Amino acid sequence: MILPLHSTLRERILHALRDRYSLDEASLPSVVIEYPPQRRMGDLAVTVAFELARTLRKSPRVIAQEIVETIGAKSELGRLEATGAGYLNLFIDRPAFCRAWLGGIAAAAPSGDAVKTIVEHTAINPNKAAHVGHLRNAALGDTLCRLLTYRGASIEVQNYIDDTGVQVADVIVGLRVLEDKSLDEVVALADEDRFDYYCWDLYARVTTWYEEDEARLSHRRDTLHDLEHGVAPTSKIGAIVTDRIVRCHLRTMSRFGVEYDLLSWEGDILRMQFWDRAFEILKSTGTVFLQPEGRLAGCWVMPIDESSAEDEDVSDDAADALDTRLKVIVRSNGTVTYVGKDIAYQLWKFGLLGQDFHYRLFGYQDSGRPLWATTSGDPSTDGTQGPVPAFGQAGAVYNVIDTRQSYLQQLLIQALTALDHPDEAERSVHFSYEMVALSKATAQALGYQTEDNGRPFVEVSGRKGLGVKADDLLDQVRDHAEQEVANRQVDLDAEGRRRIATIIATAAIRYFMVKFSRGKVIAFDIDEALSFEGETGPYLQYAAVRARKILQKLETELALDRDAILTGLDALPSEGLDDEEGDGLWDLVLEASRLDEVAEQAVRTLELSVLAKYAFGLAQRFNTFYHSSPVRAEERETVRRWRAVGVLYFESQLTRALDLMGCEVPERM
């Protein structure tokens, strides 16, 4: 763990600045700590001397030297050196660092703020199978949850189920009109395997069917109405379809190691009349108002704050502009728009609505974790699952939703502000990311006609049935992994091969989903996803497996188990660690120690790819070390021991980094 050392170094320097230059708090610069481009220059670098050059009217180099004089070149941290044009570089005392921090490998994670935090992710329309786009959402959302938990927050994971929306209505239309199914037939069908796949195709057919004759859209309208008002048999069919599809999604996600605490059903928001309450609040505060005339006559609207646009010289177009700056919350026919429902839901998340759902136990997940669902009916708990957790009432909320909904998420935050909840608005975070498209090659391989529009990718469309289903992808990657495992682990039985292949496939896909910056469109390419070489999940797993193998050998052949490796480091001479020979080992240890810093950065910037990149770089360093520095075969006991320490620490940190991304390490591969 490197952050405590950062803090100590930072404090030392600030202290020195106060002492030496009598700087007051306001004029103290921020002490930026970074890593020199080459290890021989030092382990940490501070650039504060550059920033002070102007105010102190001295050259950075002189300032750096004076700071070193003030602090003292040698300390228990290591050796501080003024170098280059004014850098302040620290050479960490390697043995001291290892003794201080590696002994506590199992020590608790650093704590960020311990506020209760709700993360909403996945939220797939419950009308068809999950596809690669949903996988990006879930992988990011789940990794975010794990990171926040690692940093000490208490997390509640919610999966929003839009069971009263257009997409569900369309599949119901497909079942009833195109397929002419009765309620009983739908029940039977929904219990069959891969009902989500069936609906995938049906949904695409309905889309085509509408396109053939627009008048058919009346079926959608009627179905939507019946869904919202609980009219049988539509509402009954809707309940069956969405329940079964949600269970399909949960099974798919569990294959990726993704679990939830609560399923929030939109229908419950309607039936619990959350909206009525929210509407009262919005009206009484003047956040929404009735539009008396014009294009939006009869609608309750919310003004859209576009204060981000700085030049306010809207002279002539003022009236016109005013019109476009209104967002309809309640339609003139009295129905609520999506934004309205979302405002109510968001208020509930923060405990600001003054109302609560009822809850039912939905089931238990792979890890044994209970999964709850909202309900508007009888809670009907049988009492065996213990008390209902206190859902909602969060201090912070993250909504993991793709970037296309930025505008609406912005409105949500704006509504909170208008309702005089600035703190909640501040802690209402839209975790946005770009969509997943298909590479041309992959789209063609799937048999889709791709017109040559000059774009390098083809947009996924659930509506058209164009996309790679999540389960298909996992199956395919797993089969490939199984082949690879069979090639290498000939003594393993089929079950063992399958188990390991599954772990590898999950890591391959999850790593693939987080390694890109969130602002980048992923042009999903099946060949790329199937690759296990280079910057991939399996590469990381392989490094961890190798490290474990070394530890295993040390234990079985030299009776050096994990405890023994860490025992008595105080008395161990530093041979093989702080000499030139130990540079590679030290490089590995220092990098391994940065996990806390990287986790902090990932959460601060919401850029989870930094975690992926870090883990990859760490694995690379290990592989370099692996090829240059034998451990078991090393004859000098001291050197062997320090290497063992490094391998142990690396294995522990990489395993944790992988776990943060929802990836396991197989026993061998």
Next chain:
RNA sequence: GCGCGUGUAGCUCAGUUGGAUAGAGCAACCGCCUCCUAAGCGGUAGGCCCCAGGUUCGAAUCCUGGCACGCGCGCCA
């Protein structure tokens, strides 16, 4: 039109709060399995960091103005 995002090696992408010689992976080429697993390692080659100004001791990074591409802007969600 307005808003958001993206533009870095042949391809796919990193590049931290502005910092030292711009890095990975893939593809290409040349090497390395008596050695803790070659899903690995070493090496070669490959760059107008979209363009033009500006700020700074210092700019791929910040600011301004362009250009290109993507997404959004509905009484859909």
